[in-house]
Amino acid sequence: MEYRNKLVLAPMVRVGTLPLRLLAADYGADITYGEEIIDHKMLKCERQVNDFLGTIDLVEKGTGSVVFRTCAEERSRVVFQMGTSDAVRALSAAQMVCKDVAAVDINMGCPKSFSISGGMGAALLSKPELIHDILTTLRRNLDTPVTCKIRLLKCPQDTVELARRIEKTGISALAVHGRKVPDRPRDPAKWNEIADVVAALSIPVIANGDVFEYDDFQRIKDATGASSVMVARGALWNVSMFSPKGKIPWENVKREYVRKSILWDNDLKSTKHTLKEMIMHHSCLELPEGKAVIRSENLEHLAQLYGEENYFQQVTKNRGVFGGG
Template sequence: MPFKDPSQRSIPRTDIMQLFSTRNRPLNVCAPMVRYSKLPFRELVRRYNCDIVYTPMILADVFSASNYSRECEFSTNMLDDPVVIQFAASNGVDLANAAELAAPYVSGIDINCGCPQKWAINEKIGAHLMSDPESVRDMIRMTKARVNVPCSIKIRIHKDLRETEEFVKRALSVGVDFITVHGRTRRQKSTEPVSLEGMRFVKEVSTVPVLANGDVFSIDDAKMIVDATGVDGTMSARGILENPALFAGHKTTPWECIEDYVDLALSYGTNAFIFHHHLMYMFENTMSNAERRTFNSLTTIPSILDYLEEHYGLDIAQKRNRRRTAILI
């Protein structure tokens, strides 16, 4: 379903806070990824033991001002649940305006306080906000006054964890509902290991559920992080992009998962660039170098499908028939 004006209707959504309170295991969460966390991929990871899925980061001011942006940036349906929409904003007015439009269709509103890219810092969004806790506090307060769904923040840690504690306490003071902590500072590279100490510290000083993000490439990684930090669940980005079946315990992307993605992407409509890149990531650890060179050179959806049919036996019609049969049984 393309984004519709909330005055027309809303979609019943799962209560995320109830998920946290009734869980019998740590929650598995798919991170917001620019370009990649679109509707077909969100539906895919739910089939493989993912409990909560985020949209890509969306610019709140553009979303609230442009119907074209809303239609392009956010589409959803009854199966897309629970979904958290993540906004990047530099002030409470823009965020609250965007949140009010999206709230009837989502289970939560998240504020991006972690994007470290230079353009985001220059726009005073993303990781810039880690040095502006007052603005984040105002954004949470204003948004919660306008919507009736949970409001969360996705943060990074500071080099001095006392700053992180102060940041978290200000968010808690205005009723932030849960927190995701990426265990690196805004200046650390993704090749550096996450700080288990930092993530554990955020959990210890918080009175709300906490998710940990960073270096989750397998179910074993997720378990290790939970055991070491006491968080309520883990969030994966790069790991789940390479292996959407990660939380189902698969070491690499199973062929069935690739078939599922192709079926969903074709059913919903996905541009060739995103379609190709998702498959490139999924095949990263299973194709030979020669196979990757050939596959990565493909530029159109028909050429990709032809390659998968010839080399892997892809048969979407058969896949759909098997799924219909399984549903009927």
């Protein structure tokens, strides 16, 4: 997969499922990352071909819940992101999915306690030997490209040093979020420190942080020299920001998202969580729309809420099944 001059949907927990990834691609995203999935969880799954939906599903044994769902339409651009703290486990998990995705990415930036306490995410930033072990193990044993995503370290020189060590493992690209582990989303991203990493490496660097409008893609590229740009919150708030024609109304985006969720039978909790995140940026969950999303018990209820009852009926009729997620 080529990592230069690409617009990239960032990995977002409980949000970056198939419907949002496909919607982002419809609007112009070139590469779409799935939500981070922990290697332990993957190893409880089995790969199933879902002829009913036309998808490949990684399904948790015992519970039947879909942990990761993808389809042929996104095969050339979807990146499977994994949380791990062990090279052997990472390889076992990656081997389950590597034939169905464009690349495998290791999360080395998540600051959330569940990641750090498991030695994953940003906890890896202080363990360069373990980083090297994980990435080289994947590189030697997979034909699929391997990448990783990091945050800034305490001082710019440390970030550059780590990035150089990561590059030596032979990965295809490095995504850099322009914030340090203690930084909050409201703290401005340090584009200048991403620029230091870009200047030190020869592999493509994907810049991430404070990209909210289409024009920001070029602004961050100019400021950092990065090959490509990754966007998280901006895409969550209105995923049509990937379109060079400009954003479409937020109401339309929500309806499109609901349609995609119906079409791909997306997990109800994930669908509701994503809609709530979209609503919270523009409005308030205490208003009627937010309350109705929270109360919804299935995809059919969401279809009714967003005026997509006919679409829901048509899709379920075509499947020869009636039921809403």
